[in-house]
Amino acid sequence: MxxxxxxxxxxxxxxxxxxxxxxxxxxxxxxxxxxxxxxxxxxxxxxxxxxxxxxxxxxxxxxxxxxAPEAYAVAGVHIGASSIQVTVTDLRASTKAATSFDFAVKGGDPTAIVKRISEAVNKLAEEAQIEAERLIGVGISVPGPVDAARRKAIASINIGWRNVPFADLMEQALSKPAIVEHNVSAMALAESRYGIGKDVPALLYVYLRTGLGAGLVVDGMPFRPGGHGAVELGHIQVTQSGAACACGNTGCLETFVRESTLMHASGLTGSAPEHLLAHVEKNPEAWDVVVRHLTSALASAVNLLTPDLIVFGGHLGEAPDSLFDRLRSDLPPRVMPHMRDILNIQRSSLGSQAGAIGGAATALDHFFYSGVLH
Ligand SMILES: [Zn+2]
CATH class of the missing domain: 1.10.10.10 (Winged helix-like DNA-binding domain superfamily/Winged helix DNA-binding domain)
Known part of the structure; x- marks a missing residue:
């Protein structure tokens, strides 16, 4: 039933x-x-x-x-390379309480990370006055691909994880059902269910922070070829003679747009500021390289995946308007004629908590709108 x-x-x-x-x-x-x-x-x-x-x-x-959106709640978690976002939302993925904190995720002990997250979830639930039995599950968005059963983070090349069983660890720590999802697939799902991508058949989300990831949702479902759901746009090779990439190849798109490259091009040190790409734009030569290679990789993605909507998040979501202007003029001639009129590139509508809301959207799909709760 x-x-x-x-x-x-x-x-x-x-x-x-x-x-x-x-x-x-x-x-x-x-x-x-x-x-x-x-x-x-x-x-x-x-x-x-x-x-x-x-x-x-x-x-x-x-x-x-x-x-009745307030009847139950879920928790959404986004694990980034150096920080973690946690949110508690209602049944429409509207945030009731949220927090984020820096955490040395790279090389960190996953059990310690999960403990800290479960403490944050309990605190947020208390703050939002959500009784324990009304919190129905947790969705954890992780960098890199996840296993087909969505219990484990299979591998994050930027963090150094392999086969971390986050769902089991979270269930032990919080005594609530948990599920993991590839982080950008989770963001794509949230935009397609609750954001700018409602009624869009195929949505490609492109997210840039430490590295560049992408996620595709088709007809409301994360696209999961091979079971894991990651779309490796960042590892499209845009030139054979480029720098070494963390994946082992050279000249991947990510080597031109990763945060460390952009910081260097902007002459910045320390942690990345907001609107990082606006700083890069002040260096016209570096800016041109970023835009050209992003255009090339997106042209391949559009021809392969035929998205009706491309959503930019992270640094790309905060990019200057000039990036969108360039892509809207340079991309159409690079894609198949039937895709030129369909091309639509927009900023994420979910803001800086997009990753955690993605986790919540994943939990809602899995524990509520599937009917599992009933
Ligand atoms: Zn690569």
Whole structure:
């Protein structure tokens, strides 16, 4: 029965309040099944009834059913190379409380990282006055690919991890169900469910921080060829004679756009500032190299993956308008004719917490909108 609960909840999330008749039509469930499912959802508080304003079949005000976003909560976690974001959200991935802290993730002990995260989740839940039983799960977005069952971070070349069982560690620490997702796939999922990518069939998210990652969501599902979900845009080789990349190859896009390269090109030291690419732009030669190689790699990605929308996050999400202007003029001639009119590049709509919201979106898909909770 759980799968029907998930189906009804997704309709209410995506289409707004519905009368029972509309719900029956959209869900294609039998009247008996729908009655059973809605009664169950009303009882556990996932949905509520409200006066729809219209009239029902016998002249009484029709009752509409809507999602109750505050009924439950999930935690979303983003593990970056040197910092961690944690958020607690409602059923629409709206943040109720959030925090972030620096943590020496590179070379760090995953058990210590998870302990610190679980303490943060408990503190945020308390701050947002969410009772323990209303917190239904945790989604952890990690750098690098994850295993097909989404229990482990398989490998992060920038952090040095191999096969870290984050979901098991988190379940032990927090006594809540947990799931891991490739970080940029999680961000892509959040944009496609709750952000700028609603109603977009294929969304490619490109995220630049320490390195450059990408994630693709097709028809609402993270694209998962080979089971792991990472789209290695950063490791497209844009020149054979370039610098060594952490992946073992040379001349990858990432070698031209990684944070350390951009910091060097800007003459900056220390930790990367906000609007890093605006600093790079002041060095026209370095800026041109970044834009040219990004354009080349994106042209390959567009021809291979045919995204309807490309979303930029991290440093790219804060890039000067001139980057978007250049891409909008330079990219179309480099892609197949049928893709030229479709090209659409936008900034992330989820802001600096996009990674943690991605974790929350992953948890919501897995523990709530799948019907598992019911
Ligand atoms: Zn590489």
């Amino acid at each position: 759980g799968i029907h609960h998930g189906h009804v909840l997704r309709i209410l999330r995506d289409e707004g309040p519905q009368s029972r008749a509309e719900l029956a039509r959209r869900s294609k469930l039998s009247a008996t099944t729908l009655t059973h499912v809605t009664a169950h959802l009303l009882k556990d508080g996932s949905v509520i009834e409200l006066e729809s304003g219209g009239l029902g079949s016998v002249g009484r005000p029709a009752q509409a059913i809507r999602l």
